[in-house]
Amino acid sequence: MSESANEAFNQAQSSLAEETVSSEAVYQGVFLQIRRDQARLPDGSLHTREWVLHPGASAILALADDGQILMERQWRYPMGREYLEIPAGKIDAGESPLQTAQRELLEETGMRAQHWEPLTVIHPAIGFSNEVIHIFLARGLSGSSEHAALDQGEQIETLWMSLDDLMDRVLAGQLPDVKTQIALWHLKERKARSA
């Protein structure tokens, strides 16, 4: 059995599996959708599970030939502060995660990349959302910020930074955004292994 088939088998056979008894859309906002489900646990008891429905997202670690990484400064309203992040955005209906990554890189930074490869996939909020973020490594960059086309209400400033500088910030607790931090750890590990 392949590793992924084995994983799927384990999930199906999990002794912890909760079964959906009913599912209701309880809030439909401008951006957020909330569902409230009744779930049956293996011991037969019923419990309420409330969660945020999310379309998934893609994020891009764009690495220039000179080793510099394309970063963004963006204000994140729920946190009331500015973050240093890699480019990212939600998956539109009908898009593959790679198509989203390519579109978002162009829209947010004006850049295109020749070489794309999956870096890793993360699940940021497993307690209350089904959000998944697909992180890609993009190389062979061209373009410029003049070609960026931001969404309405989106303010982004781009800048280039080195992996060493960014990892210093990770270790100092100054890069708490999870997609950005995890992308950087994976890149650092790849570089260490290929050195």
Add this chain to the structure above:
Amino acid sequence: MSESANEAFNQAQSSLAEETVSSEAVYQGVFLQIRRDQARLPDGSLHTREWVLHPGASAILALADDGQILMERQWRYPMGREYLEIPAGKIDAGESPLQTAQRELLEETGMRAQHWEPLTVIHPAIGFSNEVIHIFLARGLSGSSEHAALDQGEQIETLWMSLDDLMDRVLAGQLPDVKTQIALWHLKERKARSA
């Protein structure tokens, strides 16, 4: 100016800062609270910001003297699958993050720790929630799973694993839970620096 004072100064002076014009509780569920705010951007335009209010959480990387790490298997309903995670839970009213970590370690695993230190702090869902997770490193462990006292509707199985085994899973994409993965990367880095 200290590094943290410098950071606070930067945030206050951010050219990207959005100002709250109004804020409304639009959904109060069993577990989730949603707020919908009107925000004024630096260009004067008004935009809707909808977000999940979260009390914050603590997570515990519990490291035994022999190097084994205390892990949990837990079903996460929004994702419809089982995860391998470090112990964690939400901050109760009046608790410090450290108190939450100590309470959750005991409730979920029956273990206590003599030595506690902050490992890092992460912000998992900056686009739609104010959630913060405080990750602690706990050492000097004692106790046993017989002393665990799970919340109603909570099913958790504990197990011990090595850092090497866990990092293999991180690199294979089998540990997508962000608090767990980031805790492991920081521990690995600490070990590399002290070696």
